[in-house]
Amino acid sequence: MRYLPLTKNNREEMLSTIGANNIDELFSNIAEKVSINPKFDLPNHKTEMEVEKHLSLLSDKNLHADNSHFFLGGGSYKHHIPASVDHIIQRSEFLTSYTPYQPEISQGTLQYLYEFQTQVSLLTGMDISNASMYDGSTAAAEAVSMAKRITKRNQVILSNTIHPHYADVIKTISGIKDSEFFYGRNFSIDIDYLLNEVDENTACVVVQNPDFFGSCYDLSSLAEFVQSKGALLIVVVTEVLSLGMMKSPGAMGADIVACEGQSLGNPMNFGGPYVGLLSTKNKYLRQIPGRIVGESEDVDGKKGFVLTLSAREQHIRREKATSNICTNSGLCSLAFTIHLTLLGEKGFKNLSRLNHESALNLKEKILKIPEFKLLNKSFFNEFTIELPIKGEVFVDRMAEKGVLAGIPVSRLINNNKELDNFIVVASTETNTEDDMNSYIEAAKEVL
């Protein structure tokens, strides 16, 4: 077996050092209770070539973003990743190291996380950020739990245009009772609804921006109102590139920001692994969950970095911790920070604009089809179209023509008939003129 270095002789020698007659003797206390060495209905070992062939065949069965005309978003986006990103994250020292518990031999990881925390804080316009969460949805759930701890209140109000699966994750992880969970599912954000529901029991209001349907909002006055009631405003961002053209959530007054960072450096991967970003104000620092890297100095006075504020964390505080989180998304945050470093200020803003431009171009073309109705009054790189037929039917027919044409809203919200004909369509810097023309041609045929 190619991954196991011990030889038969080694094993015998080692058993004799131990003083055991055979390997099963080391398991004898278990064997007294339960049968060991069970028979499995599983194949025996395979060569590298055989494994590669099997998984390649499975991979070949899937239509992917590079062999189709691809227009999906909704929290997972196709962007071009510079070649050097994947090269660097595969360096042994990054790929095969553990959480940086021993700072003297982990400065590489610690320093890039410190840089990552700074970049994330700049993007979101917030004071501080942690060293990443599993993904945007779990970051949003942790943000809600954090708001409940800070305000010591339980009621949570979700904007009706938050990604429906994010809403489910928040409700599940933050353990919100039905009676304390306010969330309606329809197309446009209803600020009046949010304002009406906020009262002295409200821990937080959660708004996604741009929202699930692609629309963008200035949340400044909402933030002011929410805070005047002693509650917190949590802003969720699923497309981090939008921050290159929009007021930052911090500038709009957000108390906590939870983002999905996949768009920078990380492929779509059928939904994971991704990288969640979590930022907040200085005053809430000790309520933030997860790993945080801080600056310090060594015994010679040399500057370095350590994991810090661990008194919040499960391995120290156990049942009194701010969260149970342990692992974060180390390598995905590395990909994020490398991509952002390669882009820099100018590149990031440029890329953001190219995404917007791509969506503008698609909109122009799509609106030439009379049956299509654009529902957005604003968008960044995705928008919602109302079709004359069911969204699911449309995207299935389009897929047969090699076009992945959007996300039918009914796949995520299956109890609101009004939304059945809606699809959310995204276009990024990777979409070409040819992709868009193919979309239009196919759409004309299937409608």
Place this chain on the structure above:
Amino acid sequence: MKNSNKGLNHDEPILFEIGGMDKSGVDLNEPTFKENFIGECFEDREIGLPGLSEPESIRHYVRLSRKNYSIDAGLYPLGSCTMKHNPRLNEKLARLKGFSEIHPLQPLSTCQGALELIDEISTWLKELTGMQAVTMTPKAGAQGELCGMLAIKKAIEARNECHRTKVLVPDSAHGTNPATAAFLGFDVVTIKSDKNGRLNFDDFKENVDKNFAAAMITNPNTCGLFEDDIIEIANYIHDAGGYLYCDGANFNALVGKVRPGDLGIDAMHINLHKTFSTPHGGGGPGSGPVVFSDILKDFSPAPLLKKDEENYYLVENHNDKDIDKSFGRLCVFHGQMGMFVRALSYMMSHGSNGLRQVSEDAVLNANYIKSSLEDILTPAYEGYCMHEVLFNDDFLSGTGVETIDFAKALIDKGYHPMTIYFPLVVHGALLVEPTETESKNSIDQFIETIRELASKTQDGEDYFKKAPIYTPIRRLDETKAARNPVLRWQKNDVIAAE
């Protein structure tokens, strides 16, 4: 800037000191649109993101990388972390476009291969654990714990027994166990370990009452020992109307050898980044699928993977009939697909015969280390260990050297230290997990090094207190970092937390 490099050991300034606002390592076309459609929140703001050209970026990150220890460069004996070799075939396959470039919400007819892969890895996990069901969505081990305990909570609610709020957790457990239970509103009661490093069954029984909900037990436990009474404990739990959650972090000791399903457990998470070799990546991403027994499986989170005569499909909304008992959803999509590809590649490469060899070699290596060091270090418990061996700090008594000093001296000898001061049940704990991917030669060298250091403790503490001296940076002031947190770079000065 003063040059303080030492040979191959380069100092590397932080990005914000070397990057430029006018620099970029990516060539992009210039956008040409005249009017934007962003609306009221449009802003052309100054963000402050420094850029680097491609050669500068690569140098920055390569220089940083050289300050890290890694499993590729040396033995990484972190107990309870299972730092084994990460096969590169797995990396290659995870990058196949049919896995990496697919969207979680594309039509199911266009991603049948991906769903088939999830079905295959599910089958492997159910078979290897002897359990009836599996959910693949938990993002890491701690989220797996959350998943299992949420299912238990939901099952208790379904029985209308919401007074059951008590969760028993041994004092040797990972911190995530009590944190998870408390996060869900359970009352955590800590159960003491006995003198043999196992859960104290008598103390356990005394704490089981009408409010008992569940126990969270790690097996093998973090002392590196199998909980010999596990079947009796499981029966006792079930008779009392509770559930047994098993922390599967240490499954590497059992894989292919013992089925957790034979031990009476109701739910267990599996860390794909431990037992099934997906890389730890400096702290993630992980992946923590959870296996369930029949009595809990209906409470699994969305989505649920199913198959009709021809095709795979996902039941995604919890108001769908198939999953109307589900406790909800743990993440926006379907879990860590990139990790599933790697783990399946690993499982297939070993096969069921190879996986049995994995646990046997892991246990053999740990016991070999124990036997080779027991005359000079002090094992915490007698008898054979499982895949990791636990020592206490008795061997340091009177030398002035503490566990942390011993660990730091090991760094100067070219090793990442073992897990120290954990589990909490042993004074000055040193927990060594070599894994099965170390050669005998490598383990012999490690043993030799430990022996040398252990002898050296008799010569006084100086050498140990100064260590490490050969690292890019020496011991850091962690108290200062926590008292005056500097968590990001600032243009002018650093900010302090309020």
